[in-house]
Amino acid sequence: MRYGRKILLVVMLTSFALAPMAARANTIIADLSKDHISIKSNFAGEKLLLFGAVEATVDGPISDIIVILRGPGENFTLRKKEKKLGVWVNNAAYDIGPLPGFYAVASTRKLSQMAPANVLREHSIGANAMSINFLSSNIEPSEQAEAIAGFIRLKQARALYAEAENGVQIIGGRLFRAEINLPSGMPVGTYVTEFFAFQNGRLVGYQTGELPVDIVGAGHILHQAAYEMPLVYGIGGVVMACFMGWGVATLFRRR
Amino acid sequence: MQIYLPIAEMSVNILTLIGMGGLVGFMSGMFGVGGGFLMTPLLIFVGIPPAVAVATEANQIVASSVSGGLAYWQRRAVDVRMGVILMTGGIAGSYAGVQLFKLLRELGQVDLLISLSYVLFLSVIGGLMLRESLNAIAATRRGQPLRARRPGTHSWILRLPLRMRFRQSKLYISVIPPLLIGFFVGTMSAIMGVGGGFIMVPAMIYLLRMPTNVVIGTSLFQIIFVTASVTILHSVENQTVDILLAFLLMVGGVIGAQFGAIVGQRLRGEQLRALLALIVLSVGLKLFLDLISRPDELFSVTRMGFGG
Numbered sequence: 001m002r003y004g005r006k007i008l009l010v011v012m013l014t015s016f017a018l019a020p021m022a023a024r025a026n027t028i029i030a031d032l033s034k035d036h037i038s039i040k041s042n043f044a045g046e047k048l049l050l051f052g053a054v055e056a057t058v059d060g061p062i063s064d065i066i067v068i069l070r071g072p073g074e075n076f077t078l079r080k081k082e083k084k085l086g087v088w089v090n091n092a093a094y095d096i097g098p099l100p101g102f103y104a105v106a107s108t109r110k111l112s113q114m115a116p117a118n119v120l121r122e123h124s125i126g127a128n129a130m131s132i133n134f135l136s137s138n139i140e141p142s143e144q145a146e147a148i149a150g151f152i153r154l155k156q157a158r159a160l161y162a163e164a165e166n167g168v169q170i171i172g173g174r175l176f177r178a179e180i181n182l183p184s185g186m187p188v189g190t191y192v193t194e195f196f197a198f199q200n201g202r203l204v205g206y207q208t209g210e211l212p213v214d215i216v217g218a219g220h221i222l223h224q225a226a227y228e229m230p231l232v233y234g235i236g237g238v239v240m241a242c243f244m245g246w247g248v249a250t251l252f253r254r255r
Numbered sequence: 256m257q258i259y260l261p262i263a264e265m266s267v268n269i270l271t272l273i274g275m276g277g278l279v280g281f282m283s284g285m286f287g288v289g290g291g292f293l294m295t296p297l298l299i300f301v302g303i304p305p306a307v308a309v310a311t312e313a314n315q316i317v318a319s320s321v322s323g324g325l326a327y328w329q330r331r332a333v334d335v336r337m338g339v340i341l342m343t344g345g346i347a348g349s350y351a352g353v354q355l356f357k358l359l360r361e362l363g364q365v366d367l368l369i370s371l372s373y374v375l376f377l378s379v380i381g382g383l384m385l386r387e388s389l390n391a392i393a394a395t396r397r398g399q400p401l402r403a404r405r406p407g408t409h410s411w412i413l414r415l416p417l418r419m420r421f422r423q424s425k426l427y428i429s430v431i432p433p434l435l436i437g438f439f440v441g442t443m444s445a446i447m448g449v450g451g452g453f454i455m456v457p458a459m460i461y462l463l464r465m466p467t468n469v470v471i472g473t474s475l476f477q478i479i480f481v482t483a484s485v486t487i488l489h490s491v492e493n494q495t496v497d498i499l500l501a502f503l504l505m506v507g508g509v510i511g512a513q514f515g516a517i518v519g520q521r522l523r524g525e526q527l528r529a530l531l532a533l534i535v536l537s538v539g540l541k542l543f544l545d546l547i548s549r550p551d552e553l554f555s556v557t558r559m560g561f562g563g
Contacts, residue, residue, distance in 0.1 A: 041499070044257035044266045075559035079363045082553075087371075087546045090363040095559055150554030157552070184259060184266035219261040219499070226262055226494050234490025237314045237498045238483040241505065245321025248509040253326075 027055045027062060028197040028205030030176075037182060037191075037213040045159075045184045048211075050106075051177040054170075054197050057204055064107075064114040064198035065168045066125055067178040069211070071102030071160075072189030075135065078151050094147050095135035101187035102160050103127055106167025106178040114198045123196065123203070127152050127161050159183035188213050262497035263307045269503065271301065276315075276507020283319070283508075284515025285522070286531045289478070291316050291449035292380075294504065296373060296538050305366045306356070307497055309448035310489035313482045314501040316450045319508055320478040327472025334423035334469045337433060338476040341455070344434035345481035348441025353488040356446055360493060363557075370542050372447050377539030380453055385532035391525040412462065424465045424473075433463060437477065445485045450478040 030052025037048070048069065054062040075097030082091035107114065111126050121129045132148050139147075155161035159181060168178040190212050197205030215223050225233040258269040275297055283290030291312050298308035327333055359365040415429035436458045440451035455474045459465045465473070490496045519527065 039259060041259050041261075042257060043259045076556050077363065077559045078554055078556050080553050081550055081555070083549070087367075088548075088550055089367050090555070093363055097559065101558075147554070150552070151556060154552065154554055154556045184257070185264060215259075215261060219259055222498055223261040226490065226496070226498075230491045230494055231487070233498070234487035234496060237486050237490065237496050237501060238317055240498065240502065241314055241317035241483075241486075242321050242479075244502070244505045244509070245318040245323075246325065248318075249322040249325040252509075252513055 026205050026207060027057055028065070028195050028207050029053055030067075030193075030195040030207050030209075032193060032209070032211060035211070037186075037211065038216040039184075039186075039188065039214065039219065040217050041219045043184055045186075046182050048180045048182055049177060050180065050193065050195075051175070052195060052207075053175050054205060055174070057199060059199055061173050062197045062199050062204065063170060064109070065170065065176050066105065066107045066111070066114065066194075066196040066198070067168055067180070068106075068125065068192075068194040068196075069102070069104045069180050070192045070194070071100045071187050071213075072191070073098035074101050074187070075099075076151070078147055080147070080150070092143075094139065096132055096147070096151065097135065099130065099132065099151075101189075102182075102191065103130070103155070104162040104164075104180045106164040106180060108166070108168045108170060108176075110165045111163075115201045115203070119201065119203070123194075125196065127155075127163060158185055160185065160187075186213060188215055258499070258503070260303075260497050260500050262311075262495065263303050263500060265302070267301065267303075267500075272500065272503040273507035275301070276504040277511035278507075280319075280508035280511025281515035281518075282511075282531070282534070284512035284517075285519035286515075286527060287519065288531070289316060289319065289450040289452045290508070292373070292377065292447065292453065293534070293538060295369075295448040296377075296542060298500075299369075300541070303500070304495075305369045306360060306493060306495045307500070309356075309369060309446070310486065310493060310495035311497045311501045311504070312448035313444060313485040313489065314496050314498065315504045315508065316448075316482040317479060317486060318501075318505045319512070320450055320475045320482065322509065324472065324475035324479055327475060330472070332469050332472035333476045334421055334465070334473045335476070336419070337421050337424055337426075337463075337465065337469075338473045340419070340430050340433045341437035341440075341473070342477040342480040344437025344439075345441030345444070345477055346484045348438035348443075349445045349481055349485045349488060350441075351438070352442040352445025353485065353492050355442075356489075357492045367546075368446060370546055372443070374539050374543045374546065376443075376447070377535050377542070381532050381535035381539055384528055385536065388525045388528035388532060392529065395525065413464070421465075423469055424463075426463070426465065428463065436462065437481075441481050441484075444478075444481055445488065448485075450475075450482055452478060 033049035050067050075095060078094045078096055079090040080092045081088045105126055111120055120126055124130055134144060152161055168176055170176045190210055193209045193211055195207045196203060256269045257266040259266050279290045279294045295308050295312045299305050356365055359368050412432050413428040415431045417430045418427055419430050420427050440455050444451050452474050456470055459470045486496055
C-alpha cells in the first residue's frame with residue numbers, strides 16, 4: 001500500500017508538471033503518509049507525514065506553505081477554579097464550541113509574516129484565529145479572553161493543539177514535507193487536512209482532504225460497548241471480575 | 256510498554272499499572288484490608304480521571320472480594336442472612352451514591368466530592384488506627400496486654416422493631432441498623448470506589464455485636480454484591496468503568512496479595528497497624544494539600560456533558 005501511494009504521488013507529480021500552466025486551477029497538491037489512523041491498544045501516539053508539491057506562479061516560486069490537521073468539532077465545558085473556604089473548587093463554567101478536539105498547524109515561517117491577520121482569520125489559520133463561540137451569553141470580553149487563553153493552554157499541554165512555525169520544509173523549491181505529532185489522547189472521528197500556498201500575502205493554492213481516526217481491536221469493542229450497551233458492558237465487567245477472583249482463589253489454594 | 260485505556264482515553268505504561276496493582280495488593284495481603292481506599296487515590300495521582308478511577312476500582316474489588324470471600328464461604332464463616340440484609344441496604348445506597356455522583360459530575364464538582372470524602376475518611380480512619388496501635392505498642396512495652404475495649408452497649412438500637420433471627424451470628428436483632436449501615440457503606444462505595452470493609456467490620460463488631468468469626472466472611476460476601484452493583488450502575492449512568500484498566504489492576508493485585516500475606520504473617524500486628532495508619536494518613540494529607548494549594552492551572556476542560 002505504501003508503494004501504491006508512492007506510485008500515485010509520482011503519477012500525480014508528473015501529470016502536474018506536464019499539465020499546461022493555464023489549465024491548472026491549483027498550485028498545490030499534497031498527500032499523507034497514512035489514509036487513516038488506527039488507535040490500537042498499544043497506541044502511544046505517532047507521527048503523521050504530510051507532503052506534496054507546489055508549482056511556481058507567474059510571480060515566481062512559492063515559499064509560504066501552511067499545513068493544518070483539524071480534529072472533529074465538539075462542544076467543551078471549561079471550568080475555572082477559585083478558592084472557597086480555603087479549598088480550590090471549580091467555580092465559573094463556560095460552554096464553548098464547536099471547536100476541534102485536535103488542531104495542529106505547521107508552516108514554513110511565522111503565520112503573521114505570511115498573510116495579514118484578517119486573511120488568516122478568514123481561513124481559520126492558527127489557534128488564535130479560531131472563532132471561539134461562547135454558548136452561554138453575558139460574559140465580559142476580558143473574561144472571555146482569559147477563558148480562551150486557558151482553553152488553548154490546556155490543549156497545548158496535552159499536545160492536542162500545536163503550532164510549528166518552521167514545521168514545513170521545502171525541498172528543491174518544489175516539494176514540501178511536514179510532520180505532525182499525533183498524541184495518544186487524540187479524539188476519534190474524521191479529521192480534516194488543509195494545505196495552503198501563499199504568495200505575497202495572497203492565497204494562491206488550496207487543497208483539503210480527510211483523515212479518519214478510529215479506535216480498533218479490543219479497545220474499539222470495549223469503547224463501543226461502554227457507550228452503546230452500557231448495561232451489558234457493566235455486567236461483563238462484573239462477570240470478568242468474578243472469574244478472575246474465582247480463578248485466583250482456586251489457583252493459589254492448590255499450591 | 257504503553258497501553259491505551261479505551262475509557263480513560265489515555266496511554267499508560269502497562270508495567271506501572273501492574274506494579275501499582277501489585278503494591279496495593281501486597282499491602283492489602285499484608286494488612287488484611289481491601290485496598291480500594293489506597294488504589295483509588297493512587298490512580299488519581301497517576302492522572303486517571305477521578306470518576307474513572309472510582310468506578311474502575313469498584314470493578315477490581317469485585318474480583319478481590321470473590322477470591323478472598325471464597326475461603327470464608329468454604330469454611331462456612333458467612334452469615335448469609337445478615338449478608339443479604341446488609342447488601343439490600345448496600346445496593347440501595349450504591350444507587351443513591353451513583354445518582355449523587357452523576358449530579359455532581361454534571362455540575363463539575365465530582366472531583367471535589369471524591370477528594371473531600373477521601374480526606375475525611377482517611378484522616379479519621381488513619382488517626383483512630385494510629386492511636387489504637389500506639390496504645391497497643393505502649394501496653395506491650397509495659398508488659399500488660401491491652402484489654403479489648405468494648406464500648407457501651409447500644410442495645411436499644413438492636414431492639415428496634417422488625418427483629419429477625421440471625422442463626423449464624425446467634426443474634427435476634429432489628430433489621431433497621433444493618434440496613435442503615437449497609438446503605439451508608441454502599442453510598443461510600445459508589446462515591447469513593449472502595450469496598451468499605453474498614454467501616455463495615457468495626458460496625459458489625461461494635462454496633463451489631465456479631466461474633467468475630469463470621470464478620471470478615473460476611474463483610475466480603477456483601478461487598479461482592481455491592482461493588483458489583485456499583486460497577487453496573489456507574490457503567491450505565493456515567494460510562495466510567497474501564498474494564499481493561501480493572502483487568503490489569505486485578506492481575507497485579509492478586510500476585511501482590513499472595514506475597515503480602517506471607518510477609519504479613521511474619522510481622523507484629525501492632526507495628527503493622529501503625530505502619531498502615533501512617534500510609535493512610537499520608538495519602539489523606541497529600542489529597543488535602545492538593546485541595547488547598549493553588550493549582551498550576553486554574554482552568555480545566557471536559558467535553559460538554561462529560562463533566563468531571
